[in-house]
Amino acid sequence: MSKLSKEQVKSIAKLSRLGLTEIEIEKFSTELSSILTYVEQLNELGVISAEPVTQITGLENVSSNDEILEPEVSREDLLRNTPETLDGFIKVKPVFEERESI
Amino acid sequence: MLSKLTLEEAIIKLDSKEISSEDLTRSVLSSIENKEKDLNAYITVDAENALNKAKLIDTKRAKGEKVGKLAGVPVAIKDIISTKDLLTTAGSKILSNYIPPFDATVTKKLKEADTVIVGKTNMDEFAMGSSTETSYYGPTKNPRDLTRVPGGSSGGSAAAVAADETIFALGTDTGGSIRQPASFCGVVGLKPTYGRVSRRGVFAMGSSLDQVGPITKTVKDAAIALEVIAGKDKLDSTSVDMEVPEYSKNLGKSIKGMRIGLPQEYFEGLDSRIAENIHKAVERLASEGAQVVDVSLPYTKYALAVYYIIMPSEVSANLAKYDGIKYGYSAKDAENLMETYLKSRAKGFGPEPKRRIMIGAYALSSGYYEAYYLKAQKVRALVKQDYEEVFKKVDVLVTPTSPVLPFKIGEKMTDPLQMYLADVYTVPVNIAGIPAISVPANEVMDLPVGMQIIGPQWEEEKILNMAYVYEQNKEVS
Numbered sequence: 001m002s003k004l005s006k007e008q009v010k011s012i013a014k015l016s017r018l019g020l021t022e023i024e025i026e027k028f029s030t031e032l033s034s035i036l037t038y039v040e041q042l043n044e045l046g047v048i049s050a051e052p053v054t055q056i057t058g059l060e061n062v063s064s065n066d067e068i069l070e071p072e073v074s075r076e077d078l079l080r081n082t083p084e085t086l087d088g089f090i091k092v093k094p095v096f097e098e099r100e101s102i
Numbered sequence: 103m104l105s106k107l108t109l110e111e112a113i114i115k116l117d118s119k120e121i122s123s124e125d126l127t128r129s130v131l132s133s134i135e136n137k138e139k140d141l142n143a144y145i146t147v148d149a150e151n152a153l154n155k156a157k158l159i160d161t162k163r164a165k166g167e168k169v170g171k172l173a174g175v176p177v178a179i180k181d182i183i184s185t186k187d188l189l190t191t192a193g194s195k196i197l198s199n200y201i202p203p204f205d206a207t208v209t210k211k212l213k214e215a216d217t218v219i220v221g222k223t224n225m226d227e228f229a230m231g232s233s234t235e236t237s238y239y240g241p242t243k244n245p246r247d248l249t250r251v252p253g254g255s256s257g258g259s260a261a262a263v264a265a266d267e268t269i270f271a272l273g274t275d276t277g278g279s280i281r282q283p284a285s286f287c288g289v290v291g292l293k294p295t296y297g298r299v300s301r302r303g304v305f306a307m308g309s310s311l312d313q314v315g316p317i318t319k320t321v322k323d324a325a326i327a328l329e330v331i332a333g334k335d336k337l338d339s340t341s342v343d344m345e346v347p348e349y350s351k352n353l354g355k356s357i358k359g360m361r362i363g364l365p366q367e368y369f370e371g372l373d374s375r376i377a378e379n380i381h382k383a384v385e386r387l388a389s390e391g392a393q394v395v396d397v398s399l400p401y402t403k404y405a406l407a408v409y410y411i412i413m414p415s416e417v418s419a420n421l422a423k424y425d426g427i428k429y430g431y432s433a434k435d436a437e438n439l440m441e442t443y444l445k446s447r448a449k450g451f452g453p454e455p456k457r458r459i460m461i462g463a464y465a466l467s468s469g470y471y472e473a474y475y476l477k478a479q480k481v482r483a484l485v486k487q488d489y490e491e492v493f494k495k496v497d498v499l500v501t502p503t504s505p506v507l508p509f510k511i512g513e514k515m516t517d518p519l520q521m522y523l524a525d526v527y528t529v530p531v532n533i534a535g536i537p538a539i540s541v542p543a544n545e546v547m548d549l550p551v552g553m554q555i556i557g558p559q560w561e562e563e564k565i566l567n568m569a570y571v572y573e574q575n576k577e578v579s
Contacts, residue, residue: 016460017425020448039410039478042411053486090427095438
């Protein structure tokens with residue numbers, strides 16, 4: 001397997017929300033294929049019976065106390081980095097196409 | 103020149119009022135002014151606030167008020183670690199306007215210790231790279247040879263320490279990003295055990311691999327810095343509730359009878375001059391009474407492949423939040439929400455984050471998950487077992503930090519896979535979550551070589567002591 005087609009790269013880019021140019025798609029198709037070929041050396045190992053690592057130092061189910069923490073940052077301060085706001089909310093572009101009202 | 107002081111020396115001189123923090127800070131700032139044109143180790147220098155803080159500490163000291171443990175010492179922080187009200191870019195265009203509204207826990211700890219933060223250091227974009235060339239803000243140069251890279255991704259921190267543009271620095275290490283630049287710049291770099299230091303407020307790259315650690319002029323300085331930043335943080339659930347030893351007080355113990363393992367897999371396919379240096383360094387340790395034994399870590403050769411599945415998978419999840427909506431760069435010419443995402447991310451990220459996001463999205467996608475991600479997590483268990491077995495026989499492992507000398511700027515940028523191979527000796531340590539330190543082990547053609555000392559989980563004391571004993575006894579080349 002391996003060599004990623006341009007169509008596959010296009011589809012991964014779309015899933016990753018990256019608007020790539022045709023030149024980039026061409027370039028990534030070659031580069032990503034060589035990386036995938038490299039990592040496929042794990043196939044030499046055949047079937048592996050080891051349990052997959054879930055947490056490397058062995059922690060399990062770390063939970064916080066059921067208590068309310070004082071917010072460290074105010075809403076105003078958090079929104080200061082936001083590209084577009086309106087009345088204390090984050091403003092986004094339209095999600096749905098406009099339709100004629102019935 | 104005061105900027106040449108080590109962290110240890112600076113604390114002693116400041117505490118005894120032999121020097122003032124203002125003079126020390128001015129000396130560091132003047133190094134920055136003289137060298138930055140050549141080096142580009144910093145993305146942001148915060149001279150005014152640094153001087154104000156230095157003066158404040160001097161006043162407190164003069165009045166006999168209580169001050170923090172590292173009071174008045176200049177420090178540089180990698181630009182992936184949040185600093186309240188101070189630009190933090192992660193080396194990326196997508197965060198070119200991001201001013202964090204809060205401090206990372208490690209930043210908070212440095213502030214509580216009364217350090218003077220002089221600036222934010224350059225790095226590969228989102229810590230993705232081994233040369234600091236993928237930074238949106240231009241490459242950092244190696245202070246030892248301006249035509250060569252300083253290593254990466256914490257290349258700015260390592261170069262700043264090597265060039266006396268700071269007294270010490272913080273870096274982050276996901277696959278070698280503290281140790282490899284420390285090796286390339288001839289300074290000390292420590293990656294602690296996964297979970298030893300809080301990552302809260304540090305932009306995540308590979309969440310199961312990332313650790314924060316110090317880059318310093320000496321081993322003792324690394325121990326002093328680790329004492330300040332280590333410990334459990336309730337805002338990072340992967341940080342571990344264990345006592346933090348007094349690392350700096352436990353240095354210089356005899357290594358007589360300690361067992362050093364030389365893993366054969368780490369001495370294959372490297373620059374033979376580097377291997378020669380490491381063997382000489384190991385002889386020094388042997389002459390101090392350590393026993394040297396040959397060992398094998400058979401799954402090591404798969405660690406890099408494991409890394410280049412697990413890390414990009416985690417990257418693809420962690421970098422999803424940079425969407426042009428909540429903060430950071432946002433494309434102005436978008437017509438609808440989907441275009442905001444597509445255009446902001448296309449223009450905001452450079453090629454390396456894009457590559458890794460896509461590899462990760464592919465490895466995690468339905469139908470490929472078992473073949474890539476799940477398999478990698480299984481082999482990860484085998485790599486970890488390798489280390490657990492070998493640490494039943496030896497106390498520490500000694501290896502080269504890098505298979506190559508600092509390479510020329512531009513040399514590896516055209517082939518991503520070649521760049522990835524530069525991390526072959528440092529990556530397995532992150533895969534197993536264990537600690538390791540890189541300490542300068544003389545030079546080859548005037549270029550620094552780093553020796554990596556690896557220990558079992560939570561045993562930073564052992565590797566620090568071994569590195570310290572070497573540093574104190576090494577021959578001057």
